[in-house]
Amino acid sequence: MLTGKRILLVIGGGIAAYKALDLIRRLRERGASVTPVLTCAAEEFVTPLSAGALAGAKCFRHLFDLTDEAEMGHIELSRSADLVVVAPATADLMAKMAGGHADDLASTLLMATDKRVLVAPAMNVRMWLHPANQRNIAALKRDGILFAGPNEGDMACGEYGPGRMAEPLEIVAAAEAALGEGPLKGRHVVVTSGPTHEPIDPVRYIANRSSGAQGTAIAAALRDLGARVTFVTGPASVPAPGGVAVQRVETARDMLAAVEAVLPADIAVFAAAVADWRVSNAAGSKMKKDGSGRAPALEFAENPDILATVSRMTQGRPALVVGFAAETDDVIAHATAKRARKGCDWIVANDVSPATGIMGGGENAVTLITAAGAEEWPRLPKDEVARRLALRIAETLGTSG
Structure with missing residues (x-):
C-alpha cells in the first residue's frame, strides 16, 4: 500500500531508536523509499551507517553540511517526501516542534515541510504525563500533527505506563492512513x-x-x-x-x-x-x-x-x-x-x-x-x-x- 511513497524518517534520541531500524525495513517491505535523518542524540543509540544501509539511501545528520546545503538541502528534503515520520519523537523534539524551533537539521526540516507529519512519541511515563509535555501535545494536534501511540507498558527505566513507542507495524499502519490509504479511504x-x-x-x-x-x-x-x-x-x-x-x-x-x-x-x-x-x-x-x-x-x-x-x-x-x-x-x-x-x-x-x-x-x-x-x-x-x-x-x- 506504500508502493512509490517517499518517507522522510526523523529518528530522535531515545532508547526506542533501535525500533526505527526495524521501521525502515517494514516501510521498504511495503514499497516505500525511506530517507533517514538522525538527530545528534539519536547517534548515541543507532549509527548513520546502520540507518543508511537499511534504507538503501544516504543518512542525513547535520544542518550545516557544506555539500548538502549548497543546494538548500533541508528545503529539498522537507518538500520531496510524501510523508514525514518522527520515530521516536522525544519530549525535547516535540517541544521544538510545538515552539517552532529550528536549531538543527531535524527541527528545521519539520518547520520547512509542507507535508503531513506523523510522530511516534517515546519517553518515560512521568515525562509523557508532565503538564508541559501535554501542552505541547495539544498544540501539535491543533496544528494537524498525527500521532501513532504511545503505548502503555514496561519501560527501559523500570517504570510502567504510557510512553512506549508504538511498534513498527503500528506506525506503518498509521503512515498508510496518513497517506490516504487507510481502511476508511473513500468514506x-x-x-x-x-x-x-x-x-x-x-x-x-x-x-x-x-x-x-x-x-x-x-x-x-x-x-x-x-x-x-x-x-x-x-x-x-x-x-x-x-x-x-x-x-x-x-x-x-x-x-x-x-x-x-x-x-x-x-x-x-x-x-x-x-x-x-x-x-x-x-x-x-x-x-x-x-x-x-x-x-x-x-x-x-x-x-x-x-x-x-x-x-x-x-x-x-x-x-x-x-x-x-x-x-x-x-x-x-x-x-x-x-x-x-x-x-x-x-x-x-x-x-x-x-x-x-x-x-x-x-x-x-x-x-x-x-x-x-x-x-x-x-x-x-x-x-x-x-x-x-x-x-x-x-x-x-x-x-x-
Whole structure:
C-alpha cells in the first residue's frame, strides 16, 4: 500500500531508536523509499551507517553540511517526501516542534515541510504525563500533527505506563492512513460534537458541561483512518482537529440543518451533547430585573432529535449511525432503550454523574451498545476511546462492504 511513497524518517534520541531500524525495513517491505535523518542524540543509540544501509539511501545528520546545503538541502528534503515520520519523537523534539524551533537539521526540516507529519512519541511515563509535555501535545494536534501511540507498558527505566513507542507495524499502519490509504479511504463521515447553546436572550443561553473533547478525538481518529470527515461542532471549549471540514453551529436547529446539508455520508457519529429543549419565548433584548423579586417565566419547546431524524431516513441514510448516551444512572438500560427508540445502529453510553469527572474531563469509560448486546470498555483517555471506536467502525464497514 506504500508502493512509490517517499518517507522522510526523523529518528530522535531515545532508547526506542533501535525500533526505527526495524521501521525502515517494514516501510521498504511495503514499497516505500525511506530517507533517514538522525538527530545528534539519536547517534548515541543507532549509527548513520546502520540507518543508511537499511534504507538503501544516504543518512542525513547535520544542518550545516557544506555539500548538502549548497543546494538548500533541508528545503529539498522537507518538500520531496510524501510523508514525514518522527520515530521516536522525544519530549525535547516535540517541544521544538510545538515552539517552532529550528536549531538543527531535524527541527528545521519539520518547520520547512509542507507535508503531513506523523510522530511516534517515546519517553518515560512521568515525562509523557508532565503538564508541559501535554501542552505541547495539544498544540501539535491543533496544528494537524498525527500521532501513532504511545503505548502503555514496561519501560527501559523500570517504570510502567504510557510512553512506549508504538511498534513498527503500528506506525506503518498509521503512515498508510496518513497517506490516504487507510481502511476508511473513500468514506465520508459526519461527526457532531460539543454542546449546543439555546438563547434565553442575546447574552444568556442554556447549555451543558460538554467540552467537545470526545467528539473532536473521534473526528481525528476517523480522519487518521483515511476518511473524509465533516465535523459539525457546537461552541466547544477544545479546538477542532486539523484535516477535517468544519461546520460551526450554535443551536440544535442549526446543527440539524448543517447535518442535513452535508449528507449523504457513509457513517454518522452523533457525539454532540444536544440540548433537548430550547426557550420558545427567548427575549430579543437583555432581560432586566424589575425589582419585584420574581424570575422571568421561561417557556420551553422540544428541540429536533438529530439522531432519530437521521436514523429514520428512508433515503440517503448512512450505512452506520452511531449515537451517544450520557447518563447518570442505569446507564446500560437507558442506553439500550435509547438505541431502540432512536433507530440507530450503535449507542456509545457513558456515566457522566459528577463523581466520574468524565463530563469535561480527559478520560471516558464507555459501553458500546449494539444489536449483539452491551460491551463494556475500560476507563481510557478520550483519544484512545476514539481510536478504538474508529477501528471498530472501519472493521464493521469493511465486513459489510
